[in-house]
């Protein structure tokens with residue numbers, strides 16, 4: 249199957265700093281992946297029948313209401329949950345449902361004033377829990393010697409044992425946006441439940457790349473209480489954040505947003521919050537086209553088969569990892585074996601700042617990667633400690649506080665990776681030439697001396713609007 253063709257934003261050419269045309273290669277899927285064409289097109293067609301939901305009286309209102317329910321059911325099926333779970337659409341990304349849970353759960357069990365979080369979390373799965381609880385205990389991904397060990401179940405059990413029943417929940421990533429490691433989240437759930445704690449799994453990086461089943465019939469203690477993800481990380485930009493969680497717990501949480509749609513009756517002196525959980529949690533108008541396009545993507549992914557997707561991406565990731573590890577100048581992070589991972593590979597090139605590597609990849613080779621700390625400062629810092637110590641000139645340290653991340657999507661091919669690997673080798677061989685093309689700004693950033701991408705060369709939004717306007721008068 250030609251996966252590239254399924255997506256918007258693959259296979260177009262961009263200009264490089266040496267005046268060549270090159271195919272843009274997108275290796276920044278961990279930040280946001282490209283849009284699945286079919287869901288955008290189907291949603292465009294749905295707009296013919298668009299109307300606000302919450303009514304079944306007129307045809308389009310009924311259709312919207314039904315399609316929202318269809319998306320809820322599609323998500324439930326995709327994540328292997330039954331009627332004891334609810335699906336909520338909250339905000340724009342994973343960050344919104346995580347904040348919702350942190351606020352709601354801390355208020356629900358105030359005596360349990362502690363949360364257990366791994367040190368390998370994105371800030372969005374750390375800060376909301378920190379600010380809503382009195383105590384935070386961290387599960388380190390490194391041993392005393394500083395070696396990466398990942399998610400250590402023995403340590404987690406010890407922490408729970410030492411917490412005197414005070415842990416409200418464990419918040420852990422499903423797959424890390426730095427190491428790519430898939431966490432043993434079902435095993436962690438089992439431990440959490442043995443100590444009367446809940447579990448929140450941040451599925452931002454997992455949901456598009458590996459099969460997920462939140463319920464384990466044979467071992468209900470390891471069922472996941474709450475799973476969060478967002479549409480833009482599963483090929484559906486413009487769709488909402490999603491919370492899938494146990495209905496019985498969610499129903500006991502007080503709402504945080506008030507307004508239309510979440511009440512059953514209102515007088516000037518009083519109001520009654522709706523009984524129905526979905527209504528209670530959704531004040532205001534939902535992002536209806538976004539929800540429907542997310543449903544379309546998820547059903548499409550089911551047709552492709554999540555096991556197939558996982559295997560395809562795992563083969564490519566292993567290939568990339570093993571080829572990079574053959575290049576002596578490449579430092580891969582974290583240092584340690586990871587067997588179960590998604591397509592996220594973090595690295596640096598010896599003595600070349602992460603930003604410079606990333607800019608050269610973009611400007612000369614048309615390759616989009618991300619650099620710096622990926623909103624995971626503690627984890628990235630733990631990975632880099634050794635190298636930062638080794639820098640002789642202290643004023644250079646800022647330039648080396650970070651790494652480069654290449655992350656794969658369903659559209660990534662072996663040819664893309666070969667081109668990326670050749671580009672890395674070319675950067676290493678010609679680094680003196682490339683360094684001369686850039687100036688350093690404030691000792692922290694690089695800028696090409698003559699080249700920049702100008703949006704108007706590709707997409708002049710105002711010109712497009714004017715053209716539409718003029719056409720409507722002709």
Ligand SMILES: Cc1ncc(COP(=O)(O)O)c(C=O)c1O
Nearest residue numbers: 341342343370372425452453478
């Ligand atoms: C593991 C993880 N959690 C949370 C987030 C935050 O996601 P969002 O930007 O959708 O809120 C990200 C984003 O990169 C992530 O990788």
